[in-house]
Amino acid sequence: MGALSHIRVLDLTRVLAGPWCAQTLADFGADVIKIERPETGDDTRHWGPPYLKTPDGEDTREAAYYLAANRNKRSVTVDIATSEGQRIVRELAAQSDVVLENYKAGQLKKYGLDYESLKAVKPDIVYCSVTGFGQTGPYASRAGYDFIVQGIGGFMSITGERDGQPGGGPQKAGVAIADLMTGMYATIGVLTALAHRDRTGEGQYIDMALLDVQVAMLANMNTNFLASGKPPVRWGNAHPNIVPYQTFQTSDGWIIVAVGNDGQFRKFVEVGGRADLADDARFAANPSRVRNRDTLVPILADMVRGKGKHEWIAELEAAGVPCGPINDLGEVFEDPQVLARKMQIDLPHPTGGSVKLVASPIKMSATPPEARTAPPLLGEHTSSVLADVLGYDEATIARLRESKAI
Helix, strand or coil: CCCCCCCEEEEECCCCHHHHHHHHHHHCCCEEEEEECCCCCCHHHHCCCCEEECCCCCEEEEEHHHHCCCCCEEEEECCCCCHHHHHHHHHHHHCCCEEEECCCCCHHHHHCCCHHHHHHHCCCCEEEEEECCCCCCCCCCCCCCHHHHHHHCCHHHCCCECCCCCCECCCCCCCCHHHHHHHHHHHHHHHHHHHHHHHHCCCEEEEEEHHHHHHHCCCHHHHHHHHHCCCCCCCCCCCCCCCCEEEEECCCCEEEEECCCHHHHHHHHHHCCCCHHHHCCCCCCHHHHHHCHHHHHHHHHHHHCCCCHHHHHHHHHHHCCCEEECCCHHHHCCCHHHHHCCCEEEEECCCCCEEEEECCCCCCCCCCCCCCCCCCCCCCCHHHHHHHCCCCCHHHHHHHHHCCCC
16 A cells, blocks of 8 residues: 555556656556557567576567566557547546657647546546657647657767766766656656646646756756856766766776865875876866866876776775776676665566566655565456456457447
8 A cells, every 4th residue: 555555646657757657656646557559569568689588498479678667557558549449538537537658749638638528527637748849839739759859958068088088978878867857856746736627626737848857957067157158068977077076997897087186185095006197286286186187187097097996995995095997787787885775676577477677766665665576478457457446348449349449
């Protein structure tokens, strides 16, 4: 019985931003009914390899990408292009608290599944639309892809190695950050709208755009520009105002050294056997180090290459110098802190095996999130949802299957 176990979410979203929001709500107990296209389902089911394997080591049809964003949900296949499919979705909406969708702006209106249409059957519905560019503005009709939004929204102008350096130029993030952050902001919007509904009885419409979120999440970089009128630039793994505050290559890997003051700099170079650098007027104070970074950083790089990363981490931590390794994901899931925080979970899967997933990072004392069920097979719950939620009998469900409405 999670904190949101009294909430039902009708999830018409696909790919990542919308499903990420729905999964977060589901982790806290919401009954999430995922509507998918018959036969094909969510696009990400096919975005592989890699795929989940059966106990015999054979690939299933469940792509790892899909598994990342769809636990704790029930899958119902409905063809919303048919009149019967549209009726089913409207009936499910009437029994739901929240509708999530990420179709192109205005696309669901032709099916009678837009906000105004569903509000007519459920006046207090909370309806959240997720698109690339929102419901208004000159880009509203465009398809929105995370990669493109990272570019348009300014993220790639501040991400990547410095221009003029080897490998310099714009760089996207390693994950779809605009999608993921939009999913999180959408979760906040939905929960806020539900709180308002519970106080007033009034539902509302939520218009979420990837571009809006990408712009908003640049945080201090935005205000740096707004205050100065000067667009920030790429600094790679270095810091524009602090030296050394960057990555260094050791004899067997990479580490991060984040020197925050002159005392930490002295400890850093003492550990490296170069205490003389802390007494050099060019490097003794941070402003001087920033001005002379092009001289200092190559010296430090040579110093760091003299030891392995684990030796550096141990000695710098003992000296009180902020540092850390750059782990690959194999190392991440073996890290003692990650293990202690139980960030990997294993759930039984309908294929007969189990699926390894990443736990919710939200830790709560009274109403913690819970991973109850694995991401569903396509249409796994169609019959049970239509029977239990809408009261359809077996003959009606069989007729709908025959007509390919489900």
